[in-house]
Amino acid sequence: MRAYTFQNISSAIDWIPYNASNRFVILVEPGVYREKITIPKFKDYITLQGQTKYIFDTVIVYNANHGSANGTGKSATFEVFSRYFIAQYITFQNDAPFANPGAHDMQAVALKLSGDFARISDCFILSSQDTLYDDRGRHYFKNTYIEGNIDFIFGLGRSLYERCNLISNVNATTSGSLTAQGKAALTNFTSGYSFHNCYLGGTGKMTLGRPWGSNAFVVFSNCYMEAVVDPVGWTHWTDSYGPSNSTAFFVEYQNYGPGAHSLKRANWTRTIKPDVAEFYASTDFIDGSEWL
Numbered sequence: 001m002r003a004y005t006f007q008n009i010s011s012a013i014d015w016i017p018y019n020a021s022n023r024f025v026i027l028v029e030p031g032v033y034r035e036k037i038t039i040p041k042f043k044d045y046i047t048l049q050g051q052t053k054y055i056f057d058t059v060i061v062y063n064a065n066h067g068s069a070n071g072t073g074k075s076a077t078f079e080v081f082s083r084y085f086i087a088q089y090i091t092f093q094n095d096a097p098f099a100n101p102g103a104h105d106m107q108a109v110a111l112k113l114s115g116d117f118a119r120i121s122d123c124f125i126l127s128s129q130d131t132l133y134d135d136r137g138r139h140y141f142k143n144t145y146i147e148g149n150i151d152f153i154f155g156l157g158r159s160l161y162e163r164c165n166l167i168s169n170v171n172a173t174t175s176g177s178l179t180a181q182g183k184a185a186l187t188n189f190t191s192g193y194s195f196h197n198c199y200l201g202g203t204g205k206m207t208l209g210r211p212w213g214s215n216a217f218v219v220f221s222n223c224y225m226e227a228v229v230d231p232v233g234w235t236h237w238t239d240s241y242g243p244s245n246s247t248a249f250f251v252e253y254q255n256y257g258p259g260a261h262s263l264k265r266a267n268w269t270r271t272i273k274p275d276v277a278e279f280y281a282s283t284d285f286i287d288g289s290e291w292l
Contacts, residue, residue: 019044055145064076075109078092086118086119106256109130110125123144134159143145166200174204181193186215202228217290
C-alpha cells in the first residue's frame, strides 16, 4: 500500500479517482484546516480519519452561512455526495457568526451528508443554526457530539444516532429546536431519524423537534434528557397548528432524566410497542447488515 502526502484535505480528495472500488484512507495530521470541502458523487469509499484520538486535535472549519453562500446547503464546511463515506476523530465546524433564534440568513452548516451509507463516529459537529444537514441516504452516527440551537439536525436522511451527545447552545433566556425532519411521503422508512441511548443537554431550552415535512419521522429511545428539553417536547413549524402536526411521527420511548417526563407534552405525539422500538433502535432501521 502506497502513501502520499498532500498540503491540504481538498488536494487529497482531488487526487482520489472517480468510480474506485477500493477504499482510500485520508489520515489527517493534527491541525486546523480552514477549507470548504466537497466530496463529489462517484468518489466512493473514502475514509477521513484524524491521526490522534483527541477529536479537537483535527479541526475542519469554515465560516459560510446562508447569506454569504446564497443558500443553506451551500454553506456547508464539509459536504459529501458519495457513498460509503467514513469519518472518525474529526471536528467539523462552521464558525460563521452565531445565529440567535429569529435571525435571518444565518444558517451555517458544518457537515452535509447527501450520499448513501455514511458512518460518522467519534466526531464533533459544531455550529449554531442548521449544524448538521442530514440530507439524504442511510447514515450511522455513533459516539458523536453535535451542538447547535435551531433545527441543528435537519433534512431527509434515514439515520440512526447511537450514544451521541446532542447539545443546545442557545442563549440561556431563549429556546431552540433539535430536529427538523423533512419526510413528506407516507412510504415507510425512506426517511427518518432514530436517536438511541443519547444524551441531551446544554443551555437555554430546546424542543425535540418540529416537522419540516408533513410526515416527519423522529424517535427518541432510552435517551437521558436534561431539563434543557422544553416540557412541551415538540412544536410545530409555524406559529399556528398545521396539518403536519397530526401526520408527523414523533415518538419518545423509555427516556429518562429531568427533561424526559412532562404532563405538558404535545398531545399529537405517538406511542409504539416494544418490538417496534427495538427495530428503530437497531441498525436494521438503516439496513445496516448491507453496509456496516
